[in-house]
Amino acid sequence: MRHRIHILGNGSLGGLLACRLFPFADVRLILRSPPSLHAQPSDEHIALTLDQAGESKTRSLNWETANAAEPISTLFITTKSYSAAAALNSVKHRLAPACRILLWQNGMGSQTQIAQEYADMAVYAASTTEGANQPRPGHIIHAGHGQTWLGPLTASATFQEAQHLATLLQQAGFRSDATADIGEQLWRKLSVNCGVNPFTALLNCRNGDILEHSYFHERIDALCEELSVVLFAAGYGESAASIKARIVAVAQGTANNISSMLQDIRAGRQTEISAINGFICDYADAHGQPHPINSELTAGVLALSAHSNQSA
Numbered sequence: 001m002r003h004r005i006h007i008l009g010n011g012s013l014g015g016l017l018a019c020r021l022f023p024f025a026d027v028r029l030i031l032r033s034p035p036s037l038h039a040q041p042s043d044e045h046i047a048l049t050l051d052q053a054g055e056s057k058t059r060s061l062n063w064e065t066a067n068a069a070e071p072i073s074t075l076f077i078t079t080k081s082y083s084a085a086a087a088l089n090s091v092k093h094r095l096a097p098a099c100r101i102l103l104w105q106n107g108m109g110s111q112t113q114i115a116q117e118y119a120d121m122a123v124y125a126a127s128t129t130e131g132a133n134q135p136r137p138g139h140i141i142h143a144g145h146g147q148t149w150l151g152p153l154t155a156s157a158t159f160q161e162a163q164h165l166a167t168l169l170q171q172a173g174f175r176s177d178a179t180a181d182i183g184e185q186l187w188r189k190l191s192v193n194c195g196v197n198p199f200t201a202l203l204n205c206r207n208g209d210i211l212e213h214s215y216f217h218e219r220i221d222a223l224c225e226e227l228s229v230v231l232f233a234a235g236y237g238e239s240a241a242s243i244k245a246r247i248v249a250v251a252q253g254t255a256n257n258i259s260s261m262l263q264d265i266r267a268g269r270q271t272e273i274s275a276i277n278g279f280i281c282d283y284a285d286a287h288g289q290p291h292p293i294n295s296e297l298t299a300g301v302l303a304l305s306a307h308s309n310q311s312a
Contacts, residue, residue, distance in 0.1 A: 009087065025172075028063065077101065082275065101114075103153075106276065124182070127182065127189045188246070194223065201273075
């Protein structure tokens, strides 16, 4: 019998996972409302088209709303970080006692909050560098392959189950591995996001283009020093030079990608800056460390986002 996986969050990542997992699992999308753009309210299926490597495939996926009656045994939450807790609470009444919850959020903060609120359940976190965007509803573009790490967050979550989830993702063509300490991968990815996403948003450019701007070069060394201090405080120490090298490598490796933060700005949506550079500011404050560059980038994106929302 195939795994039944419910995916809560119908953005680009949720759509990518749904389309790729479709041949290997019974995928159910949880939507806030009937998908009027894709189907009639009485239709039990939603059409998603995935473009990757020059090939386009359309999947007909089952969907339901949060208040459906069926219990949930495996739940992927792919919403933005700021809506993850509320999204999970919306289906709390449907979670089976042995439900596996896998969080796919960018940045930090929401994972800890959910792990605390659902401490008696099996909660896992994923850190992924898969690239995807959704230029229009129902159309997903797989912009770049990456690496996904999965690991347990609560006492009820096990490394063995993380391995099972990683194997399922491998079957769907994702490079995925399990780790007993997902915190390390979350912090490593956070440091990259801090050094790429806000610059793309403020400079309104692709990932690789930040490397050509003086604004980036004038701030990146000081930013990496701030990040290094925070990573050491978190127990995942790394030199500023190493952090900078990874940021530059990711910007080069994803040169043509449009970051999720810039996509949000262009679409007039709230960004995840508070869970990325903003999280670093809060963590640094808690440990008595200065963070002027992270503060500058956070304030700049928040101001840009506010202007974008007013213009949208």
